[in-house]
Amino acid sequence: MVEVNPQPNSGPVHAIPPVGLSIGEAARRTGLSVHTLRYYERAGLVVTPVDRTHGGRRRYHQLDLEWITICTRLRATGMPIKGIRRYAELVAAGRGNEDERLDLLEAHLDHVLAGIAELQENLKLIAHKVDIYRGRLAAGDADRLWAPRGPSSAP
Amino acid sequence: MVEVNPQPNSGPVHAIPPVGLSIGEAARRTGLSVHTLRYYERAGLVVTPVDRTHGGRRRYHQLDLEWITICTRLRATGMPIKGIRRYAELVAAGRGNEDERLDLLEAHLDHVLAGIAELQENLKLIAHKVDIYRGRLAAGDADRLWAPRGPSSAP
DNA sequence: GATTGACCTCGACCACGCTCGAAATCCTAG
DNA sequence: CTAGGATTTCGAGCGTGGTCGAGGTCAATC
Numbered sequence: 439m440v441e442v443n444p445q446p447n448s449g450p451v452h453a454i455p456p457v458g459l460s461i462g463e464a465a466r467r468t469g470l471s472v473h474t475l476r477y478y479e480r481a482g483l484v485v486t487p488v489d490r491t492h493g494g495r496r497r498y499h500q501l502d503l504e505w506i507t508i509c510t511r512l513r514a515t516g517m518p519i520k521g522i523r524r525y526a527e528l529v530a531a532g533r534g535n536e537d538e539r540l541d542l543l544e545a546h547l548d549h550v551l552a553g554i555a556e557l558q559e560n561l562k563l564i565a566h567k568v569d570i571y572r573g574r575l576a577a578g579d580a581d582r583l584w585a586p587r588g589p590s591s592a593p
Numbered sequence: 594m595v596e597v598n599p600q601p602n603s604g605p606v607h608a609i610p611p612v613g614l615s616i617g618e619a620a621r622r623t624g625l626s627v628h629t630l631r632y633y634e635r636a637g638l639v640v641t642p643v644d645r646t647h648g649g650r651r652r653y654h655q656l657d658l659e660w661i662t663i664c665t666r667l668r669a670t671g672m673p674i675k676g677i678r679r680y681a682e683l684v685a686a687g688r689g690n691e692d693e694r695l696d697l698l699e700a701h702l703d704h705v706l707a708g709i710a711e712l713q714e715n716l717k718l719i720a721h722k723v724d725i726y727r728g729r730l731a732a733g734d735a736d737r738l739w740a741p742r743g744p745s746s747a748p
Numbered sequence: 749g750a751t752t753g754a755c756c757t758c759g760a761c762c763a764c765g766c767t768c769g770a771a772a773t774c775c776t777a778g
Numbered sequence: 779c780t781a782g783g784a785t786t787t788c789g790a791g792c793g794t795g796g797t798c799g800a801g802g803t804c805a806a807t808c
Contacts, residue, residue, distance in 0.1 A: 462754065472755085473797055481795090493804050495755055508722075514715045519795070540726040547723060550716055554709055560669045561705055567663075568702055571695040617784070627785085628767055636765090648774050650785055674765070749808100756803065762796085773786065778779100 458489055458497030468506050475506070482523040483509050485530045515550045613644055613652030623661050630661070637678040638664050640685045670705045 465472045478484060485505055489497040498506075512522050521542070528539045620627045633639060640660055644652040653661075667677050680697055683690045 460754075461756095471797080474795090476757090477796060491804090493755090495804075508718070511715045511718050513795095515712055515719065536726060536730055540723065540730060543719060543723045543726065547716065547719060550712065554712060557670055557705065557709060560666045561702065563663070563666050564670065564698060564702055564705075568695065568698045571691060571698065575691055575695060615784075616786095626767080629765090631786090632766065646774085648785090650774070668765095751808080752806090754804085754806105756801100758800095759798105760800105761798070764794085765792105767792075768790085770788090770790105771786100774784080776782090776784100778781085 454498075454500050454503070458499045459503075461496045461498070464496075464498040464503060464506070467503060468510060470506070470510065478506070478509060481519050483519065483526050485526045512546070515546070516553065517546050521546065609653075609655050609658070613654045614658075616651045616653070619651075619653035619658060619661070622658060623665060625661070625665065633661070633664060636674050638674065638681050640681050667701070670701070671708065672701050676701065 459467070461472045461475055465475055468475070470478070479488060484502070486501070488502055489499060491497055509522055509526075512525070513519075525539065525542055528535045528542070614622070616627045616630055620630055623630070625633070634643060639657070641656070643657055644654060646652060664677055664681075667680070668674075676697070680694065683694045683697070
């Protein structure tokens with residue numbers, strides 16, 4: 439299937455050939471589905487129009503993959519599609535709005551950091567409950583755990 | 594509007610009266626909307642049936658609020674509704690499944706911790722970009738920043 | 749030249765987690 | 779007794795982020 443066909447003039451398998459990659463190959467490399475790749479494009483997340491073959495098929499080049507990777511990082515950290523589109527628009531607009539780009543990224547960064555802090559705060563309660571369960575199960579007196587309208591204190 | 598009506602025989606305003614709280618009050622205390630409170634109930638997240646007045650209105654007591662708070666913590670850490678329902682079912686089933694409850698919570702804990710780690714990993718790239726923007730903007734040579742099909746390397 | 753599989757567009761559909769509106773009921777204040 | 783606001787149920791609707799399928803095109807292989 440994935441036969442490596444050693445060609446004298448080509449680099450490692452992971453290098454992107456000058457002709458670019460098909461959408462399927464791009465999908466494998468980015469970890470997105472081809473559907474999602476097309477969706478992101480439709481949604482305006484992709485800065486530069488993706489190159490096409492004369493027959494109308496997408497060819498992904500280095501820069502495309504790099505940009506898409508940035509998109510996945512932003513998504514993975516919870517930035518909504520709209521936010522990424524906004525960022526893409528700024529980048530696409532070219533020089534002169536770097537401060538806005540910075541603002542956008544910084545705001546996102548702060549947002550995520552705040553989210554992590556909150557997450558950890560909420561986790562405390564859960565971890566506490568886990569500890570209680572563990573302790574009581576180990577002690578063998580799990581019967582004293584909370585049950586509906588029961589007497590104890592650890593749901 | 595929110596007039597505090599000092600009553601001799603009642604404790605602090607934040608104490609829950611024996612008759613319980615209306616859904617509106619419960620909403621204010623939990624930070625959820627009344628819609629969401631009812632939704633959670635419908636969705637099977639609430640372990641014990643919420644008490645009702647003879648006229649059919651919900652009355653929330655201490656335990657209800659505590660349980661709902663747990664639900665919000667689980668939600669806030671990304672546990673899906675189904676997961677919380679599962680947990681609620683276990684608790685509702687009473688004694689004998691404490692190990693399952695523990696498994697569920699531990700799995701969630703691990704899941705969230707892994708998520709945080711991944712989040713922080715992804716944030717690195719973003720923070721890196723922020724640094725680059727900051728550095729270049731400070732240096733006043735923002736023109737060298739990435740633009741569509743531009744020469745530089747920092748989108 | 750025919751087949752085969754990857755790719756194309758377009759619009760519909762899905763899962764999730766709420767959110768809302770209508771119409772009826774309750775209950776408290778005047 | 780009445781008016782008003784809070785609450786009830788039920789079902790529909792919404793925003794987000796994909797995911798999918800139909801029907802057609804492209805291109806490498808036999």
